Structures are given as C-alpha cells and as structure tokens.
Amino acid sequence: MFAKLAQPYPLGATLCDQGCNFSIHCPDNQEIKLILFDAENKRTTIELGNEYMGCRYVFVPGVKAGQRYGYQIRDKHELRLVLDPYAQALDKTPFYVEPFTADKSWEFAKSVVVDHQFDWQQATLPQVPYEETVLFETHVKGFTKQHPQLDEQHQGSYLGLCQPQVIEFFKDQGITTLQLLPVTSCMSEPHLLKMDKVNFWGYNSLCFMAPEPRYAANDAVTELKTMVRELHKNGIEVIMDIVFNHTAEGGEGGPKFHFKCLDKNYYLQDSNKNYLNYTGCGNTVDLTYQPSLNIVLDTLRNWVTHYQIDGFRFDLAATLGRKRDRFDTQSAFFKAIAQDPILRQVKLIAEPWDVGPDGYQLGHFPRGWNECNDRFRDTVKSYWLEGNNNVKEFATRLMGSRDMFSAGGWPDKLPVNFISYHDGFTLHDLVSYNHKHNHANGENNRDGHGDNRSNNHGVEGETSNYSVIYKRERQKRNLMTTLLFSFGIPHLLAVDSLSHTQGGNNNAYCQDNEISWADWDLSKDDKRFNTWLTQMLAARKQIMSPFIKAFSGHERGHHRIHWHRSNGQMMTAEDWQGLNAFALYLGLYKTGNELMFLVNSSDIPTRYRLPSGSKWSVVCDTSESRLNQRQVQTTYMQSAKSMTILYRE
Template sequence: MFAKLAQPFPLGATLCDRGCNFSIHAPDHKEIKLVLFDNENKKKIIDLDNQHLDIHYTFVEGITAGQIYGYQIKDKDEIRLVLDPYAQALSKTPFYTEPFTAQRSWDFAKSVVVDQRFDWEGTTLPQVPLEETVLFETHVKGFTKRHPAIDQTKQGTYLGLCQPAMIEYFKQQGITSLQLLPVTSCMSEPHLLKMDKVNYWGYNSLCFMAPEPRYAQQDPVTEMKTMVKELHRHGIEVIMDIVFNHTAEGGEGGPKFHFKCLDKHYYLLDREKNYKNHTGCGNTFDLTYQPSLNIVLDTLRHWVTNYKIDGFRFDLAATLGRNGDRFDMHSAFFKAIAQDPILQKVKLIAEPWDIGPDGYQLGYFPRGWNECNDKFRDTVKSYWLCQENNVKEFATRLMGSRDLFSAGKWPDKLPVNFVSYHDGFTLQDLVSYNHKHNHANGENNRDGHGDNRSNNQGVEGETENYAVLSRRERQKRNLMTTLLFSFGIPHVLAVDALSHTQGGNNNAYCQDNEISWADWTPSKDKAEFSQWLATMLERRKNIMSPFIRAFSGHNRGHHRIQWNRSNGHTMNAEDWQRLEAFALYLGLFKDGKEMMFLVNSSSIPTRYRLPAGSKWQVVCDTSEATLGSRQVQTTYMQGAQSLTILYRD
C-alpha cells in the first residue's frame, strides 16, 4: 500500500505526515531487519522489503517523532542490534560493560526518529568576516559546569552555554565565534571503560548526526538548537569540531556499533582485511569509498541545515583527503564541498595532519580552507618561553606565515594561529610547569606530548613567590599579544581567559572533573588578566583587523614594511641571526595608518627610537599588567622580555 512512499534516499529515518521512511546502506547483510521499540521496550520486527544499490528500505505508516528503532542483523550465528549510522538522535547516553557482545547490543543506546522542525524566531547568521574572527575553543560541559551564576540544573549543558550570564561574558570578552569541542555522539574507548573513565573531549564519534546526550537535560536536539539560536541572537558564531577521520568502533577486536557490521569498506583496509590506523585510534574512515563520502557530506549538510552551524573544524583532516597512503588536495571530498551550495558558504578549518604516511600537510589544503598553524605555536612558545633566538622564524609567523599561506589568497587562506589548544598545556600551565603531570590519566605519565616548550619561571607548579608570579603573568601577556596581533585568525582556548590550570596535565582527555572544568573562582590576578585580554580583543578588532584586510589580496604589495634595530636603523643579514631587540614597522599605502611592534626578548630594558611624525598611541606594553591610553613620540623604553604595540592613524 505504501510502496510509493518507500524511497532509498535520503538514508536514515525521514518523517512525513503519513509515517516514516527507513533506509540503510547494508551490502554485507541482505537479511537486515528494522526493529521498532515501544515505551516498554517491546519490539516489533519489520522486513525491509525494498532494495536499491545495496540500500534496504521501507515505509512504516503512523510513525511519529520519538520512535525508538534499530536494525537487526545476524553476526556469526548471533542476533545483534546495530545503530543506524544516519541516526539523528540517541535514546540515551551510550555506555556498555566490556565486552560488547551481541546480547549486550540490545541494551545499548538506540536510534531515535527526529522531527527537525524548530522555531528559529527570525534569528540570522552572524557571518563574521575571517579577518575579524576570534575562535574561542570551548567545551560545552566543562566551561559552565562550575559557573556560580548558572542554575545548577543547566550547568554543563547546551542550555548552560547560552544563559544570560554566559552571553554577557562572551560579549564582554569580545568573542566572535565559539569553537565547540565535539558535540556529536561519542563512545568512550574500551580502555577508559575499564578504568571507569570517559572520553571527556569527545573525539570518538559514534553517530555523526546525533548530538551528544550527556550535555542535555532532556532533549539534545531541541536544546542544542536553542543554544545556537541564542548565541546567534547575540552575534556569536558556532563552529563545530567534528571527527570523521575514525569512529568509535576501533580496530581489530573493537566493538561493533554499525559501520563494521554493515559494510567493512567504510574503513580504509589493508588487503581487504586489517584496518589501517592512520589516526592512532584503531581505524581510518575511507572517503574514497562512495558511501563513506556520502555520509560525511550528508552529515555536514545536516548540521548546517538543521542546526544553523556556522562552520567546522575537522580533526586530523589529512585523513579526509587521503587516497590510500597519499594526500591529495584535489580529492573528491574537497571538490564535493567546493561545489556544494550549502557547504561552500560556511567556515572550514582543518587540522592539517594525521599520523599516517604523507600525513603532515600544513599549507596544502585547498583555497577556502583555513588551517591550524602548529608552526606558529611552536615558534612563539620557543621564542618567549625557551629563549630561542629564532628571529627569522618568529618574524615569519608574526607576518602570517606567508611561506605557507600566500597573502594573495588571504583572507580565505589566513592561518589559524594558536598558542594553546585542548590537547597540551593551558596558557597558565605553559608558564607554570616544565614537565607534564598526567598521573591522573592512569597511564603512569606516559601519555601526552613531551615537547611542551614551556617554562615554569623558576618554580614547578603553584607558588606564592611574587617575582615568579609576575614573570608568569608577563609571559602570558607576551604570548597572547603575539597571538592577537599576528596576521591570521587567533584561536584562544576558552579556559585561558580564566587563567585555568590543569595542574600540569597536558592530555586531560579523560578528566571529566575539576581538572578540566573551568575554574570561575575569583581572584585579583585572574580578573586582571581577563580584563586585559578583553581589552586586547577589542583593540585587535579595531586596529589589527583593518591591517589584515589591507594586506590581503591584490593590495598586499602597496604597503610599507620595515624591520629595524632598536636604534631605528634597518636590520642587516647578521641581525637576523642574533638580534634580541628589534622593531617591525607597518604602514598602510603611502601615508595611511601605522603600527609598530617593539620586541625585546633580552634580559635588559632597551630604548627604541621611533619614526618621526605625530605621537604614537600605546596599544599595549606587556611589561605592564594594565592597559592605559598614553602617547609617546620620539623614543620608547621597552622592558626586558616584553613586547609593545604602537599605533597612529
């Protein structure tokens, strides 16, 4: 009776006024069946009586939103329930006790039919220009879990992130774009389950299209949309950190949730048998395989269309451009996005590497993609914290890493510069610890990166030594000023604005507790730094963004750039090898706005001679804890190991 309503596309569960179409790609299981569950968990098994291109589908009359379902397959003489890879919601937070057997699959989280209709109340997309964008990397749960002004029932949730107190904070801080750590449904790895821990960061995708249930009070779909709506209402973008390079099914012997059972070719395989592990997570999703490419593109369109997401940050994105063991910037994935009328409009940010062969691809992603610039991170930390006199490298990163990202292709190829990220030391820990302290992770401190390029300023960890604390605050200001006033898109770790410490843990991926949760406890130093950062973000928008805009594209060669010694003379070849105090002068066009960077990495104060003309406004001096509004004209005394930005229009 309903044969005409049954369709192979779109895949997943699609509602209409007469019922629901169920469609699943399953070439390895010809006898797959649909299972519907009622409120008492009683099941009804339905044949998928239509097939097309290895897709099994049927239409079921009378189905409404909230219907719980799954798919039954026969797995080595056992009957297993698998999730719909296209599931748009899950019935509960996924959890299981090892081992994940066919019998236990029936007690696992199940797929849920969703009605995506939602009242957006006329809110519009912020559409922040790239040169004005500041990414604020935020964990939905962790950033509000301990916020004292948020109702306890909403702390750590989607709704918590859009409460008036948070909106006010984001606007005061000058944040344009929240980059959320993964909010797609996640399953913790088996080794974490054995230790009674969870994957706090969420980089272990279960169902790409389903929002993570952990962050919802009741309905993840509606609550996440409400969060996006309220942030958009106040001009704040939402960027999703999304993981397509691997899935939660792991490698050989890993759990079977869906892909492994339905079609082994979803994954990159070695001789059609073993899972290739270019991600360090057990498997590698193969985007040269059409069904794999389809679900990734369908997922991206799903988040943009149904949730109004403004962009994506792609974890280990080199995997997405792989053709076997090689990376190809002309791969089908990149071309498919470039021609997609929905996806070509959103921000696209790549983590441009994975751990496989040919895996490091910084600077080699197509136009329209911005890339996380780890060379900026390493250079800037080495310069300020390790006293490496890498002047040439530092200058290159300050000017936008044009050895990798041509200014002729800015702003769409501006690098995403960062000093700290979710993985690694927080800003506070960069200046407080020389060594990682990851014992709480249960791996005997063997996990986490060993190359931190940090400096504890004389004492490991907490101290009340005023001199040490003063040096730490100055170095924080050095790092953040360099980040905000370099050419590029600044990426700020949200908890850094609060001077949050993880106690030296540089790999807190499994710490769903006070180690990771943002510490809102007030203190004079924290408040001072937070206010300093907010003012600097405002000054960046007003001063640095126009310079980035002017230096982008065709006009890039019409401006003035000079590299000088502190005495005002032009730097020579020898200076680039050893100079500790130098200045960068930038002037727009022939007689436009001007800016100067006075950089002194030496241990002694240095006097700088300034270009003649009208008075300069002191934008910031990192040797000072507060930001004033004074002016200078002919010379400037720069403190040791500090940086000053000057400006005049």
C-alpha cells in the same frame, strides 16, 4: 499505497505526514531487519522489503517523532542490534560494560526518529568576516559546569552555554566565534571504560548526525538548536569540531556499533583485510569509498541545514584527503565541498595532519580552507619561553606565515594561529610547568606530548613567590599579544581567559572533573589578566583587523613594511641571525595608519628610537599588567622580555 512512499534515499529515518521511511546501506548483511521499540521496550520486527544499490528500505505508516529503533543483524550466529549510522538522535547516553556482546547491544542506546521543525525566531547568521574572527575553543560541559551564576540544571549543558550571564561574558570578552569541542554522539574507548573513565573531549564519534545526549536535560536536538539560536541572536558564530577520520568502533577486536556489521569498506584496509590505522585510534574512514563520502557530506549538510551551524573544524583532516597512503588536494572530498551550494558558504578549518604516511600537510589544503598553524604555536612558545632567538622564524609567523599561506589568498586562506589548544598545556600551565603531570589519566604519565616548550620560571606548579608570578603573568601577556596582533585568525582556549590550570595535565581527554572544568573562582591576578585580555581583544578588532584586511588579496603590495633595529636603523642580514631587540613597522598605503611592534627578548631594558612624525599611542606594553593609555613620540624604553604595540592614525 505505502510501497510507493518507500525510497532508498535519503538514508536514515525520514518523516512525512503519513509515517516514516527507513533506509540503510548494508551490503554486507542481507538478513537485516528493522526493529521498533515501544515505551516498554517491546519490539516490533519489520522486514526491509526493498533493495537498491546495497540499500534496504521500507516505509512504515503511522510512525511519529520520538520513535526508537535499531537494526537487527546476524553476527556469527548471534542476533545483534546495531545503530543507524544516519541516526539523527539517540535515546540516552551510550554506555556499556566490557565486553560489548551481541546480548548487550540490545540494552545499548537506540536510534530515534526526529522531526526537525524548530522556531528559529528569525535569528540570522552572524557571518563574521575572516579578519574579525576570534575563535574561542569551548567545551560545552567543561566551561559552565562550575559557573557560580548558573542554576544547577543549566551547568554543564547546551542551555548553560546560552544563558544570559554566559553570553554576556562572551560579548564582553569580544569573542566572535565559539569553536565547540565535539558535540556529536561519542563512545568512550574500551580502555577508559575499564578504568571507569569517559572520553571527556568527545573525539570518538558514534553517530555523526546525533547530538551528544550527555549535555542535554531532555532533548539534545532541541536544546542544541536553542543554544545556537540564542548565540546567533547575540552575533556569535558556532563552529563544530567534528571527527570523520575514525569512529568509535576502533580496530580489530573493537566494538561493533554499525559500520563494521554493515559494510567493512567504510574503513581503509590492508591486503589482508586488516584495518589501517592512520589516525592512532584503530581505524581510518576511507573517503574514496562513495558511501563513506556520502555520509560525511550528508552529515555536514545536516548540521548546517537543521542546526544553522556556521562552520566546522575537522579533526585530523589530512585523512579526509587521503588516497590510502597519499594525500591529494584534488580528492573527491575537497571537490565535493567546493561545489556544494550549502557547504561552500561556511567556515572550514582543517587540522592539517594525521599520523599516517604523508600525513603532515600544513599549507597544502585548497582555497576556502583555513588551517591550524602549529608552526606559529611552536615558534612563539620557543621564542618567549625557551629563549630560542630565531628572529627570522618569529617574524615570519608574526606576518602570517606567508611562506605557507600566501597573502594573495587572504582573508579566506588566513592561518588559524594558536598558542594553546584542548590538547597540550593551558596558557597558565605553559608558564607554570616544565613537565607534564598526567598521572590522573591512569597511564603512568606516558600519555600526552613531550614537546611542550614550556617554562615554569623557577618553580614547578603553583606558587606564592611574587617574582615568579610576575614573570609568568608577563609571559602570558607576551604570548597573547603576539597571537592577537599577528596576521591570522586567533584561536584562544576558552579556559585561558580565566587563567585555568589543569595541574600540569597536558592530555586531560578523560578528566570529566575539576581538572577540566573551568574554574570561575578567580584570584586578583586572574581577574587582572582577564580584564587585560578583554581590552586587548577590543584593541585587536579596532586596530589589527583593518590591517589584516588591507594586507589581503590584490592590495597586499601597496603598504609599508620595515624591520628596524632598536636604534631605528634598518635590520641587516646579520641581524636576522639572532638580534635580541627589533621593531616591525607597518603602514597602510603611502600615508595611512601605522603600527609599530617593539620586541625585546633580551634580559635587559632597551631604548627604541621611533620613526619621526606625530605622537604614537601605546596600545599595550606587556611588562605592564594594565593597559595604560598614553602617547610617546621620539623614543621608548622597552623592559626586558616584553613587547609593546604602538599605533598612529
């Protein structure tokens, strides 16, 4: 009877009312056996009596949700327990003491059978338009661990991120979309375990489909779904940062959790069967190999179907389009996504590079993909913080980097613009440090990027010098105004809204402490900046979003764009070589709403002559710490190293 219920697909553990089907892809290990564990860790060994195309499978009657299991394999004459790569949950936070031997594998985290029934309470998907999307990069634990209004049981957890106080903050801030640092199960790298540290960011995937247990009080599956449901009820999207380019098994000599013992072809290998390391993490998942492609696509559908996830940000996404040492926009992965009725409906964001050959692919991903625009980051930071007066480059980024992202493909091909990300300086540290200070990471300050393009404005680190503080706060406003009023999807680091400092650490990946935890104890300057940013996000939605929509697609050529010198005359070819003060004029159609950008990167105030007509409303002047609503008409005096946005209906 039960033999008929046994099926090779879907892979993983699939429940029905009579029991559970277990199936695993394991062509490199024919002696594999299913092990079930009871509450006292007593084992039941079950033969996988069926085989199909490299998959071994069996139906086990009577199995219920919550059943812990693993697979026993023979590894060099030792019996090792491996995780199910398709595991939907883990029974505890993965941990081991180096080295990870076959004996220790039996004490490691176990796979868990999951029943995905859940009451979504009729919560609907927010489906925020691209032109209105504001990404808020958030660490589940780090953002709420020190939140003063949350109960201790909710701090640093999935449920903490959806408490009314936190949701109210998101809504007041004007955030449409949370981009969560990885919430899939991960394992800290061996070198971190030796230093008694953890991979705080989570970019070291263990089981792609299992939510990270350390952010849950009891049940990571239910608590993550609850978080998504409550955010959706409040119109906030949830995007997962997900890592398919490598796994926690590392390279040669790395730990064996699953893939290495089941099928080594999951990873790219050279002619000597050594792992190719195009990710900088020891191994590279080979998506030209059908089982690798299958688990990636199955994983994505799992998160969208069972967790109502609104989209994904793909870490080192160039790896996903690789054919060994070349990147291919026509790869099977991109084609599979484009034809998938579930996946082609969600937001897809690529980090468009990896560290291998042909690895930098900004602007080359297919339609339907948005891309993290590091050219915007570097140009804008250099312009405001380093005095690199490359007006042409700055203007190109302001107008949506159309040298790489044609407006004909907008809004779905809008670039994702950003100033700060989880890796690198926070916004506050960008204006407070000239050098990285990563000593807490235990690598003698050798780790982390050296190209920060930052400016401490005369003092390294925190200071009480009012003149220095004023310059720093003004530059923060310059950077954020440029980000929010450029054409693109703005990406903000969540802790930047709180002016959080990491003490100059630009690579805090292993800092599960106050260095990374958002500091909610705000100074007067911090509160003032948060209020300013909240109002600017509201202004962007009201004013800039309609301009982005209008400048997208077939209508893009029907609007007015003019570049002016401060005296009102049109800019000449010579002006583009380094003019310190210029203006951008935008007008919708022939007589529609108008925007003016007054940009003064010089050290002296500059008076601008404005286009004639009715009065302009001042949206913001970055030389001012508050938004002061007023109108101007013929001229405007712009302070040094600042910019102003004007609007006229």
